[in-house]
Amino acid sequence: MTTINVANDFSKWPAGRYRGDGPYSGEVFRDDVLVPALARAEIVEVQLDGARGYGSSFLEEAFGGLARLGKYTRQQLKERLKIVSLEDPSLPAEILFYIEKH
Template structure:
């Protein structure tokens, strides 16, 4: 089983914000399409280490993670198997992400 880790703050940004690319330099759409989707396609399991960022807005998280399901790229069930989330800085972010994934599935 192949596994990889995305170190969010060093591979993407310490300052994620916005939903779409026209919202700024580090939106959820860019994280999802440029980092997360390619890694999910290449590896069996992708761990996303969310530590080190200066906070996460709801629009960023919904687009980056809920968008995976909403846009038909993955099912919530598949993401439960392939996606591992880690955030020791603020563990509530993990619950928030799964809520967006589950809501997108409904």
């Protein structure tokens, strides 16, 4: 298992959907952090606490984009991603929603 703490390993201010939206967008997180972690480890724990909030565009692109772009199936993502947020317990369900809709 590998762990990604978004605030420490990526940014305390994740925002935007696409690379063009800035260096801490969902697309950057997905392609530069999340996909390599999934290639290295069977289970990836993503800790969301410590960041200054998450927009739906960031979350949909980062997590929903994995399924939408065919990088992984919905089932693979549900088995391999462990989403943790003590500060906002609704975030894991929101992320699962974005994965499920693709």
